[in-house]
Amino acid sequence: MNDSSAFRIVLVEPLFSGNVGSICRAMANMGLRDLCLVAPRIVDGWEEGRRLACHALDLLDGRREFATLDEAVGDCVAVAGTTARLGLYRQHVRTPRESAPELAKLATTGTVALVFGREDKGLCNEEIGVCTHLIRIPSANEYVSINLAQAVMLCCYELFLVRGTYEPPQEKSVAATAGHRSQMMKMWRQLLLEIGFMKPDKADHMMQGVQRVFSRGAVTADDVNILMGMARQADWARKQGRAPQSAP
Amino acid sequence: MNDSSAFRIVLVEPLFSGNVGSICRAMANMGLRDLCLVAPRIVDGWEEGRRLACHALDLLDGRREFATLDEAVGDCVAVAGTTARLGLYRQHVRTPRESAPELAKLATTGTVALVFGREDKGLCNEEIGVCTHLIRIPSANEYVSINLAQAVMLCCYELFLVRGTYEPPQEKSVAATAGHRSQMMKMWRQLLLEIGFMKPDKADHMMQGVQRVFSRGAVTADDVNILMGMARQADWARKQGRAPQSAP
Numbered sequence: 001m002n003d004s005s006a007f008r009i010v011l012v013e014p015l016f017s018g019n020v021g022s023i024c025r026a027m028a029n030m031g032l033r034d035l036c037l038v039a040p041r042i043v044d045g046w047e048e049g050r051r052l053a054c055h056a057l058d059l060l061d062g063r064r065e066f067a068t069l070d071e072a073v074g075d076c077v078a079v080a081g082t083t084a085r086l087g088l089y090r091q092h093v094r095t096p097r098e099s100a101p102e103l104a105k106l107a108t109t110g111t112v113a114l115v116f117g118r119e120d121k122g123l124c125n126e127e128i129g130v131c132t133h134l135i136r137i138p139s140a141n142e143y144v145s146i147n148l149a150q151a152v153m154l155c156c157y158e159l160f161l162v163r164g165t166y167e168p169p170q171e172k173s174v175a176a177t178a179g180h181r182s183q184m185m186k187m188w189r190q191l192l193l194e195i196g197f198m199k200p201d202k203a204d205h206m207m208q209g210v211q212r213v214f215s216r217g218a219v220t221a222d223d224v225n226i227l228m229g230m231a232r233q234a235d236w237a238r239k240q241g242r243a244p245q246s247a248p
Numbered sequence: 249m250n251d252s253s254a255f256r257i258v259l260v261e262p263l264f265s266g267n268v269g270s271i272c273r274a275m276a277n278m279g280l281r282d283l284c285l286v287a288p289r290i291v292d293g294w295e296e297g298r299r300l301a302c303h304a305l306d307l308l309d310g311r312r313e314f315a316t317l318d319e320a321v322g323d324c325v326a327v328a329g330t331t332a333r334l335g336l337y338r339q340h341v342r343t344p345r346e347s348a349p350e351l352a353k354l355a356t357t358g359t360v361a362l363v364f365g366r367e368d369k370g371l372c373n374e375e376i377g378v379c380t381h382l383i384r385i386p387s388a389n390e391y392v393s394i395n396l397a398q399a400v401m402l403c404c405y406e407l408f409l410v411r412g413t414y415e416p417p418q419e420k421s422v423a424a425t426a427g428h429r430s431q432m433m434k435m436w437r438q439l440l441l442e443i444g445f446m447k448p449d450k451a452d453h454m455m456q457g458v459q460r461v462f463s464r465g466a467v468t469a470d471d472v473n474i475l476m477g478m479a480r481q482a483d484w485a486r487k488q489g490r491a492p493q494s495a496p
Contacts, residue, residue, distance in 0.1 A: 026398055031388035055391060097409070138409060140279035143303055150274055153398045154405055161345070161386060 006107035007159060008034040009152060010072050010115045012123060017042045017049030019119065021060060022149035024049075028056035030156035031163075034111070035063040036072045069115065069127050077110035078103065081123050081131035082151060084144050093136040096155045100162035103133065114155055119148050177221075184224045185211060187231040195238055254355035255407060256282040257400060258320050258363045260371060265290045265297030267367065269308060270397035272297075276304035278404035279411075282359070283311040284320045317363065317375050325358035326351065329371050329379035330399060332392050341384040344403045348410035351381065362403055367396050425469075432472045433459060435479040442483065 009027055014020055014037060027035060042049075046060075053060045066072040073079045080103055083093060106112050115131060117123035128134065137146055137154055146154075189207055192198050198206040257275055262268055262285060275283060290297075294308075301308045314320040321327045328351055331341060354360050363379060365371035376382065385394055385402055394402075437455050440446050446454040 022395060022398070025391075025395055028391040029387045029394050029398075031390070052395070054395075055393070138405075139277045140408070142279070143273075143276040145303070146277050147270060147273055147300075147302075150270070150277075150398065150401045153401065157386075157402055160388070 006111060007032050007103075007156075008036055008073075008076065008111050008113045009156070010036045010038060010069070010113050011040070011148070011152075012038045012069055012115060012127060013041050013118045014148065015041055015043050015119045016148075017044055017046045018052050019049075019148045020063075021049035021052030021054075023152045024053040024056040024059040024063075026149060026153040026156055027059055030153070030160040032156055032159075033059055033062070035059055036113075037063055037065045038069050038072050039067055040065060069130055073113040073115065073130065075111060076113040078106045078112045078133060079115060079131045080112065080133040080135050081115045081128055082117065082135045082137070082155065083122060083128065084136065084139075084146065085122065093134040095138055096135055096158040099133055099135050100158045104159060104162045114152075114159075116148060116152055180221060180224050184228045184231070187228055187235075191231045191235050191238075194235065254359060255280050255351075255404075256284055256321075256324065256359050256361045257404070258284045258286060258317070258361050259288070259396070259400075260286045260317060260363060260375060261289050261366045262396065263289055263291050263367045264396075265292055265294045266300050267297075267396045268311075269297035269300030269302075271400045272301040272304040272307040272311075274397060274401040274404055275307055278401070278408040280404055280407075281307055281310070283307055284361075285311055285313045286317050286320050287315055288313060317378055321361040321363065321378065323359060324361040326354045326360045326381060327363060327379045328360065328381040328383050329363045329376055330365070330383045330385070330403065331370060331376065332384065332387075332394065333370065341382040343386055344383055344406040347381055347383050348406045352407060352410045362400075362407075364396060364400055428469060428472050432476045432479070435476055435483075439479045439483050 009023065009032060011020065011023070020035075020037070020040075020042070024035065027033065049060060050057060064072075080099060103112050103114075114135075115123065115127070117127070123131075135155065137151055139146060185207065188210060189203060192206070192210070193200060193203060257271065257280060259268065259271070268283075268285070268288075268290070272283065275281065297308060298305060312320075328347060351360050351362075362383075363371065363375070365375065371379075383403065385399055387394060433455065436458060437451060440454070440458070441448060441451060
């Protein structure tokens with residue numbers, strides 16, 4: 001079983017094609033492909049949905065539709081329902097982040113469904129009863145109702161991160177060595193003295209400040225080379241100019 | 249400074265009002281209120297934006313507009329730009345989750361801006377230069393371009409979680425005591441024997457399985473009371489019925 005087939009997004013009776021399209025794009029962003037709709041009631045045609053699916057139109061076209069939730073999740077090893085409400089039987093909810101590790105583990109044994117309810121009234125109690133897990137997205141108490149496509153994105157994002165398939169971008173330039181940095185700082189010290197930025201008796205003190213600034217910005221060998229190039233060029237320009245005048 | 253004013257969402261030249269409206273709702277969901285637009289180029293009027301802002305229309309109406317990014321972030325102590333690209337000068341990017349703790353810390357000293365670029369081409373290098381931090385949202389390599397409103401939601405969500413203002417829902421019913429649970433298990437053991445679900449010599453073994461199932465589901469006093477009520481009712485129904493027949 002490949003990674004992307006381990007999770008299925010199930011939308012129960014969605015109303016707006018724009019949400020379905022946005023969900024296709026979000027799923028593609030987070031490496032998922034399996035979209036099922038239960039008794040969709042799309043009220044606005046599919047034009048908006050196709051527009052918002054953007055480069056994930058193949059997911060929209062590849063969606064499957066079922067008459068009931070039971071059919072849509074019949075082959076799943078776990079069914080995680082999402083809810084914004086906290087009813088009597090919805091108290092064992094967990095956040096997407098809390099749920100993700102267990103769901104990802106279960107997904108190695110079969111398909112795990114994430115079920116999202118209607119835009120206007122979520123999942124009914126009978127549908128909640130089908131779920132083996134319940135998820136509630138943390139939100140400000142003043143406004144807990146999250147847009148359907150946004151809710152799907154947040155859940156897919158948490159699953160994507162926990163699956164560990166994301167490789168953070170690597171610095172292409174190697175880290176600067178201490179010697180390289182020290183050589184660069186010497187060039188700048190010399191330059192700043194030559195251009196009268198600081199007097200010799202204040203140089204040690206002033207260079208501490210310069211060092212602090214450069215140390216923050218210059219962490220790779222490329223960075224250090226850039227700063228050295230700047231010092232070299234400033235020195236060249238200085239020498240091309242006229243000799244320093246006394247202050248007027 | 250209150251919590252919500254510590255973060256500002258800045259959109260550079262947004263094109264679609266629907267995205268701006270969705271962003272207002274996402275901000276309200278995650279407890280933020282300060283929205284600034286830089287030279288908006290809204291091409292579709294504001295109708296869609298007002299519809300998607302939903303119950304966060306006050307954020308949309310309260311938005312501020314600036315001619316330049318510099319003006320929009322002039323009073324901020326930190327400026328975090330978002331990028332999907334990994335250019336030469338964009339290698340020090342971090343994920344929203346990695347950045348959130350530091351940004352939240354900075355936000356205790358002043359306003360922190362989160363800057364999002366154009367739908368069609370993101371932030372230009374000059375705008376990236378204004379940023380003190382760079383954020384890139386993890387995504388599948390096959391489709392890295394995330395919808396503007398979705399990107400804002402993911403960043404706001406990470407900031408909301410790290411600010412620690414979210415209080416997970418509490419069980420309203422107290423946890424069941426061991427004695428309460430034990431009493432409940434005795435009732436079920438008795439019932440299951442009475443109805444012939446198990447024979448006395450297999451009861452200990454069978455009850456281990458039943459206990460495992462009930463222990464998972466029944467963790468609060470209310471839960472245990474429900475299971476006791478079920479056993480009591482089943483026993484009552486059994487006694488109302490006819491005496492057990494021998495198997496045909």
